[in-house]
Amino acid sequence: MTQRLRAVLAPQLVGAWLLGAFGVLALIVAAIGIYGVVAYAVSQRTREIGIRMALGARAASVLGLVIRGNVAFVAVGIPIGIALGLMLARAMARFLYGIRPTDPLTFAAMSLTILVVGVLAALVPARRAVRIDPLIALRSDD
Numbered sequence: 001m002t003q004r005l006r007a008v009l010a011p012q013l014v015g016a017w018l019l020g021a022f023g024v025l026a027l028i029v030a031a032i033g034i035y036g037v038v039a040y041a042v043s044q045r046t047r048e049i050g051i052r053m054a055l056g057a058r059a060a061s062v063l064g065l066v067i068r069g070n071v072a073f074v075a076v077g078i079p080i081g082i083a084l085g086l087m088l089a090r091a092m093a094r095f096l097y098g099i100r101p102t103d104p105l106t107f108a109a110m111s112l113t114i115l116v117v118g119v120l121a122a123l124v125p126a127r128r129a130v131r132i133d134p135l136i137a138l139r140s141d142d
Contacts, residue, residue, distance in 0.1 A: 035124065062126075
């Protein structure tokens with residue numbers, strides 16, 4: 001009976017594994033994209049960050065400034081992603097076993113994961129921004 005059950009559920013299992021793999025790939029691409037956008041935004045604001053540091057801004061405040069800006073963009077994107085996910089839930093329903101396609105816990109967990117990825121992707125450019133020498137930043141050409 002176990003073999004028969006495996007044979008019957010094989011297409012759903014393959015579909016679930018594929019969806020999971022594509023989900024992980026999408027998360028990696030999202031993290032790389034967020035990192036790229038934040039790194040570009042920080043490079044465009046080098047002069048401003050240098051002025052802030054020269055006027056006495058602490059590293060923690062500059063770090064918070066960059067991360068808060070990124071979290072704001074991610075916070076706008078999360079409801080859009082939830083809405084799109086709810087629209088696509090019917091298509092995924094046949095691949096799910098033991099869980100509803102509109103499970104609120106799943107949507108909450110993924111929202112939290114995307115938020116954490118957004119913060120982590122912003123940390124590297126933010127730390128780079130904190131290490132900007134104000135004198136070099138003020139002398140740099142835009």
